[in-house]
Amino acid sequence: MSSSSSRTELERLVAALRTDVFAQADDMAYDLSAGGAGAGAGGGGGGFAGVDQLTSAERMAAYSVGVATPSRSIAALSKTEKSVERLYNSMRTTEAGIDDAMKFSSEVHKRALQQKDTELNQLKQLLVAKERTIDSLRDTVESAKRTLEAKLTAITNELAARDGELHEERRRTQDLAYRCQQAELLAQTAVDAAKRNEEAREAEADELQQKLRDLRRDIATIREEYGAQSATLRQEETIRKAIEHEREHERRKFQRELNKLQKKAMAEDALIERVSELEGKLTAEKKSRKANEKWLDAELKTKEEMEGLFLALRDVALSSRKAKKSAVAQNMRSTDLLDDNQRLRSELAAVRTDVSRALRIASP
Structure with a gap:
């Protein structure tokens, strides 16, 4: 009643x-x-x-x-x-x-x-x-954010180091190519000189041809190393792209978690307003009773x-x-x-x- x-x-x-x-x-x-x-x-x-x-x-x-x-x-x-x-x-x-x-x-x-x-x-x-749940979730989000930022920093530093190594390898490869070119020029010059002096310097020509074969062998070896270095560079480029893709995936996942937490916070604010309204109704009921x-x-x-x-x-x-x-x-x-x-x-x-x-x- x-x-x-x-x-x-x-x-x-x-x-x-x-x-x-x-x-x-x-x-x-x-x-x-x-x-x-x-x-x-x-x-x-x-x-x-x-x-x-x-x-x-x-x-x-x-x-x-x-x-x-x-x-x-x-x-x-x-x-x-x-x-x-x-x-x-x-x-x-x-x-x-x-x-x-x-x-x-x-x-x-x-x-x-x-x-x-x-x-x-x-x-x-x-x-x-x-x-309390919101505070716990906020702490969890902050911890996850710090962990992801640390991972991103480590990945960025690693990519910078890999870029430096790639730059050094390219410089070495270019140096080897230049040396090969210079060696070929020197070998061709030596062959020409040997042909002009073939009669006089047969022994020297044979020796120079041997050196030329050795140089060509070295050039083939250098080319193989250059091919291997190129494959390594392509593989590292693929790895870098995969890392960037994973970083983007982690960023999107973090954004979704942040949106969920914001929705929960809005629901909690609505609950606080409802409690305030109930307190006002209780005060009015007490006045009516008096x-x-x-x-x-x-x-x-x-x-x-x-x-x-x-x-x-x-x-x-x-x-x-x-x-x-x-x-x-x-x-x-x-x-x-x-x-x-x-x-x-x-x-x-x-x-x-x-x-x-x-x-x-x-x-x-």
Whole structure:
């Protein structure tokens, strides 16, 4: 049951109390006026016809006519006393109902607040766990980032070193090619010189030809080494491209992980906003509960005042029985009872106004 339903139940009980009070007051006035009217109309043969249609002023006038008959007045007072007793019992029953409604409403509010506090604590614990997870993921990402940066630095340094080695190998290859070219030129020059001096220098020509064969053999060896170096260079170029491809793959993978972490962070921010909204609703609910408690306190004070008024009314009715021998005193006390009845109506109207004002103030 919510706070609005509890307030509706209390309003229904207060309305029933008002209806019962007005009905009892009307019965008291009617009994008093009916008793006096019957006594005054005894010599007139038949009393008042249609007494139910009498107004309050007519009932008072009829009662004032019949105050000279103490026995009927005593009977009317007895009925009034019984009406007061019934009204007092109704007040006690209504008071018990209001107390039960207040206890039930307090228990419902207490359980609802406890449940909301529990849910808020669970959300806070979940938020703390999520924040710890985010911090752990951030540390993991930073560690992975540092590792990848270290790998990229090492790969870059290695590629720079390989580029230096390749440059050195190219320089050596070019030097060997130049030496081969120079050797071929020298060999050709030597052959030409040997041909011109063939007759004179046959032995020297044979030796030079041998040197030429040796040089050609060396040139073939150098060419083979150059081919091997070229194959090595091509292989290293392939390795470098594979390393660059792997680095690009690692960069894309890191970017995907970073995007996932950003999405999780956005979800956590939305959860924080939801917790803040729940805290605001809980604060509003606490304020509403305080307003309802103030309204219930005002109702209890009003109930105590009404109970005092009805006790005073019963005391007046009981004391009026002791003065039954004096008609004048009986008339005065009956008049006082009517005045008390009118005053009770005025006070009940004021209570109704205060209750309506309290309900308007307590309404959310």
